[in-house]
Amino acid sequence: MSQTSVDARIGYRGEEIVRDYISRYSNWGRWSDDDQLGALNLVGPEQVVAAAGLVRRGKVVSMTLPFDLRGPQVGGFRANPLNLMTATGTDYLSGAQDPLPGNWGPARGFGYADDVIVMPNQAGTQWDALCHIFFEGKMFNGHDAGLVTAGGAARCGVEVVRERLVMRGVLLDVARARGVDALEPGYAITAADLDAAAAAEKVEVRTGDCVVVRTGMLGQRRGKWGDYCGGPAPGMSLHTAPWLAEHQVAAVATDTWGAEVRPNEIELFQPFHVVVLVHMGVLVGEIWDLEAIAADCAGDGVYEFMLSAAPLPITGAAGAPVNALAIK
Amino acid sequence: MSQTSVDARIGYRGEEIVRDYISRYSNWGRWSDDDQLGALNLVGPEQVVAAAGLVRRGKVVSMTLPFDLRGPQVGGFRANPLNLMTATGTDYLSGAQDPLPGNWGPARGFGYADDVIVMPNQAGTQWDALCHIFFEGKMFNGHDAGLVTAGGAARCGVEVVRERLVMRGVLLDVARARGVDALEPGYAITAADLDAAAAAEKVEVRTGDCVVVRTGMLGQRRGKWGDYCGGPAPGMSLHTAPWLAEHQVAAVATDTWGAEVRPNEIELFQPFHVVVLVHMGVLVGEIWDLEAIAADCAGDGVYEFMLSAAPLPITGAAGAPVNALAIK
């Protein structure tokens, strides 16, 4: 078995900058040699209490697309969620549930519905786990990629964050700050864009925050998805990595398929993930539906909120769907 | 197609009490004729803000079992969650991901893991949606059972509560209050038990709360599930319905498969669901793992918390898995 593919140190355009960012911003070993939480270590009790303090209006806004066949996965890498009914009201009304199954006796008017979901974990609104991406043989913190087998991830599976991701969220509405409905595909969001949005919103980014970046793309493509998944898209520039490191950001989420700008800025595929997720240990949220929260924030002028976005703890999974809530 | 099964007004032991509770506590039409939220209407902005005010220590405790093949669904009505890897670290290390799929070019050290989940929505820690149970042809608020087809629920699907279930949670640790590790199968928790637990915990139940009732059964059966799903179990007595109505409770969750005592107290199957879920519109949470939160509450003596437990919004589903968080 050749190791060349994973060690490939042959040159490619942009390799130096990736190596430079990694050398400067890597969090491997920062918390412990066996750490699996990465930048979520930046969210301590103090940050959780402060996040709860942001709840002033009692308004809850979900940033999650419905999970169903109308989702964005049209003919691509993954499929849309398929919910399959194993018991229905029409069956019940027809008498087919009487007697009840399982030796439960006569129905006496009782009936039920039940169902099974089949879905790629990253089909819709989701978090990439820290085991989702590998680089040069490793996942975050130097855990070996070989720990992710057909049986799942023995390290950095999504279940390790099941009590995390309750934190302060800051919406940086870059589309709005730039005065457009949606950024163009291929538009790389810069650190300056992030600063400008924060300034316009009169919000500051703090240690342990989740930065939620709106490009407007999801709203624009809703229901006519086309190449939303995998095609050209606006998104985070690789060069926002230093900004994220300096602000000690704990998580990043966007309203696009892949969070970072597509096509990529250098010859490496998804280099933002390589630096930010694999080396800085920052969780990346994708396909978040930010239209409602953007409207709400524009309405009250408050771009910070309590974020409650712990994913479904699927053991060993490379990512998981989440109902991400902004609570204001 | 006969209607007799769903209209069956033939007598059965306990029928009068069911009809009496329904006539006294039904919330059908209380909020609106087309309402699909039921008792969650009791949770307004004021309750959300108050819930956030309970966050004092910055501690997050998940009340959700991991979703995997070691779950409680052993050979019964439903199956355990099956997570299937579509891309692995071992493949990546073997060079099988180089070149990348989808015209993404040479890997240059990049790799990924990905997966698909197959699971009954109610396999593990979950909420019953208000379309999960029917009685005499109807679901909550008189919505016709026939609205739940193989295509899913057109009313009261679990997605309608995607911005709800952020609220005050109160743990009533009945097992602890009664001085046992776990209540016995068949033990029916009474209103007096709930009051005694609240008194021992020095906590009061308020309008719009989620009452989280610990029997201890899940902790006792973990990993040796046996007939945990569907067999005899401790749980809510049908006769706690008046108590829930009087306290204006918005949701109830327990650490058992079916929330209510099994075998049932009367001849009707799951009569607590019929009264509380179908007629009062109170969401019912099941298979919640309350061991950690019980230990935490016993430790600090505080049995109230901010609950963040919005389910995965699977369109038209009869229930959904949830990562239920107690935030203290």
Next chain:
Amino acid sequence: MSQTSVDARIGYRGEEIVRDYISRYSNWGRWSDDDQLGALNLVGPEQVVAAAGLVRRGKVVSMTLPFDLRGPQVGGFRANPLNLMTATGTDYLSGAQDPLPGNWGPARGFGYADDVIVMPNQAGTQWDALCHIFFEGKMFNGHDAGLVTAGGAARCGVEVVRERLVMRGVLLDVARARGVDALEPGYAITAADLDAAAAAEKVEVRTGDCVVVRTGMLGQRRGKWGDYCGGPAPGMSLHTAPWLAEHQVAAVATDTWGAEVRPNEIELFQPFHVVVLVHMGVLVGEIWDLEAIAADCAGDGVYEFMLSAAPLPITGAAGAPVNALAIK
């Protein structure tokens, strides 16, 4: 629950012809009141022996598309088959299978691969079961449509034919007989077309045959499926029903998504299915890959063969995938 939809006797263009064909060719009650096999009753031991007598060259040709993500179900009503690996060679080589699971001890060089298939039963090459289509409240032989619940079909599920569909097959290569690579979408194959193809091929259709009709469409669309599933297509005219009845045909299969011409010739959706499958009890095979068998038959001039095409016996299923073999 309204019955109007299923009894709808309001006029539509073509209604009379449907009713006429049904009245003249229905096989309801022909074999027995509870019969679930329909026209397959025409295949007796004599026909099976005769079919085996057609095996002269010892050549086996599969008429089944591979079941995988490259299949024809692109973004439509159904999805392509998804095969998910639960154990891989790369895992094995990495040492991840040592020790073996299940208390099976040290691997000592042993390893394995394993997988799970998720697929609509009619995603690829398949048979429609006689419970697949309903008309005016009934499936074949008057069995009530209500017998097909979320628990599956209690009558006419695909498993009832698990020992059938070994029979004489006759390829009627209508595309070839008409001198085209593929018939045009919308082309309705007539009885005259069937007769012309049979004459050109010097083959006769006999009682209990499976008539396999090639339009050429699958070969033309392979790998660039477009609207192959559900869009305009050549196919059997409704008006071939009398021909099929007169020839006592037991099954029909084609290389299109829906067997019959699309758009339909009258205002009723899929009227050929209504007459031929629901009323005559003739099984309909769809998405058969007839390119290889057509080439073989053109090569040796023999258009008859032993057909072995019993579907996977999935209990209560409305159809099932099949590896349909022509044995010559």
Next chain:
Amino acid sequence: MSQTSVDARIGYRGEEIVRDYISRYSNWGRWSDDDQLGALNLVGPEQVVAAAGLVRRGKVVSMTLPFDLRGPQVGGFRANPLNLMTATGTDYLSGAQDPLPGNWGPARGFGYADDVIVMPNQAGTQWDALCHIFFEGKMFNGHDAGLVTAGGAARCGVEVVRERLVMRGVLLDVARARGVDALEPGYAITAADLDAAAAAEKVEVRTGDCVVVRTGMLGQRRGKWGDYCGGPAPGMSLHTAPWLAEHQVAAVATDTWGAEVRPNEIELFQPFHVVVLVHMGVLVGEIWDLEAIAADCAGDGVYEFMLSAAPLPITGAAGAPVNALAIK
């Protein structure tokens, strides 16, 4: 990544015999360096024609268990098939299919049922593909185990035999020959047992045959499966490998979970598979339901038949379900 697990040449009880059988009976390179068919190469046109010649009574007997939740996979390594309805007759009768989906207009009495199957490929009656088992880093013919990734098998996937497995089948009813309903768990079927059964049945095994060996276990356990899957079982002795080689057998199938005796006779797990499947390239069929064919053969005294048992051609799969037919 350590290679020790797959190269492990440390001694274990029985290692010499495995190495001896491999050295004497291996078919690696026998047909070609890239061959993926193994012993099925022994089935040429002559054998297919001869097999068809065995069809005398026109009787078709399926040797396949129904695929449903009542199958043998109770709580073990794999799960039973789950068929999920996406359209039902009860929905149809309720009017929920009117209008039809997909712009197909008013139903006018038309309706349909549809479904999705979720199943481990080896949940029930199945063939192991030649990529199912690895030994010392390789599958059959020296193909590298690393060719089986999360994307499936690039060599020896089950689809390569989609036009094979039409051949002569010989039922060796060892249980009957030994005068028992079922052989005891742990009973190792010897070459002498196979010869005795053949002699009692007055049948001879020929080049290219599929030997179908009945232990009686499936009939005994049907519906009360217990540890049928993976537990102690009667089955082929490792020491039948020479017999199979000498008789030039092309495939073997039994009515047990794993074909070979359990517990294994030596310290290597499933050594019969290692010798017979990996090195001799003989396909192994498992969980075949042989009760009906055994009764039929006992009835007419004829233990040979035309076997038609090509599996579902799932691309890259490690095995596949099959409707295996004996045609007499």
